[in-house]
Amino acid sequence: MHEGAITRQIVDSVLKEASNRKAKKVIEVDLLIGSLTFLNPEQVKFWYEILTKDTFIEGSKLSIRGSEAVVRCTKCNYEGSFKYVDDPALHVSMPTMQCPKCEGMVEIVSGKDCIIKSIRMSI
Amino acid sequence: MSKVSENIVKAEEGEVFDIELEKDVLEANRKLAEKNRELLKDKAITAIDVMGSIGAGKTSLIANLVQLLRKNYRIAVFKGDLTTTIDAEIIKRYGVEVVAINTGKECHLDSNLVMKALQKLNLDAIDLLLIENVGNLICPAEFPLGSDRRVVVVSVTEGPYMVIKHPFIFMDADVVVINKADLAKAMQVDMHKLKNDVKKVNPEAKVVFTNCRSGEGVSAVSKALDL
Incomplete structure (x- = not known):
């Protein structure tokens, strides 16, 4: 939903990091997008191409990996993915805050993040 | 054995490096939200974020x-x-302090706008802050504001599938209000099915049926919010 604004921040961060390190060229940026964000990887790539145009990082590759949300149970300490509940009549499965192992409630550990993991650059 | 000074590995011109950054670009809003939360706590103000679809x-x-x-x-x-x-x-007609936050084209409030709005208030003169978010069931879920409790309002006129179509916003909700209960029959919407959908996503959310035209159910909302 906010790919334009978020990609602007990504490009600014990469530009800053690359110029601080006096990079000649940025080859690849490794980005991790959590499954609980509303960021569409295709849109992020689309914006990345536009926003890096005419900068010294133009032509660098943006590699995007998705990361599944991790939750932790407040009762039994289960840590892992969400439990999904199915509605067979509607062919949908909804994530639930209920623990897959016990009846406890889970809290979200990760999945709401969009992290620039690393930048490959030549110096 | 050669001297250390003669045996240095140097980065050559054009050498490639992988720089580990681990920078979360969504963190800026979350940090500001925490600042808001601290300020509100310091002033003993209870803040409630009211989210929900348009209308x-x-x-x-x-x-x-x-x-x-x-x-x-x-x-x-x-x-x-x-x-x-x-x-x-x-x-404003009800005699309380109101600050309008016009986002321009943004589809949600963010913690920066809330911080600016907080500067317009005399925080020593209030103890309850109700924040009405922009009408939207998607984006506000991604932008915490620093409130103590979050309310999501849906109504029967949006049809029977609002919860299963937008489960993420209900995950963080403390109270879910199902409004326009008086129109449920005309809309052929089963409010209990909507409530069950909320309970499936978030078993701890308190669900209240209301008719905000007549005021029915509003005291139950207040109770659910511990006010």
């Missing part, structure tokens, strides 16, 4: 809550909208 009845719910609670609380309201002060004026 679900967020403003009506707030207007009702204001009337119910103004005897016991010194209330201020932040009214988020893309443009206009129409809703802000409606709430």
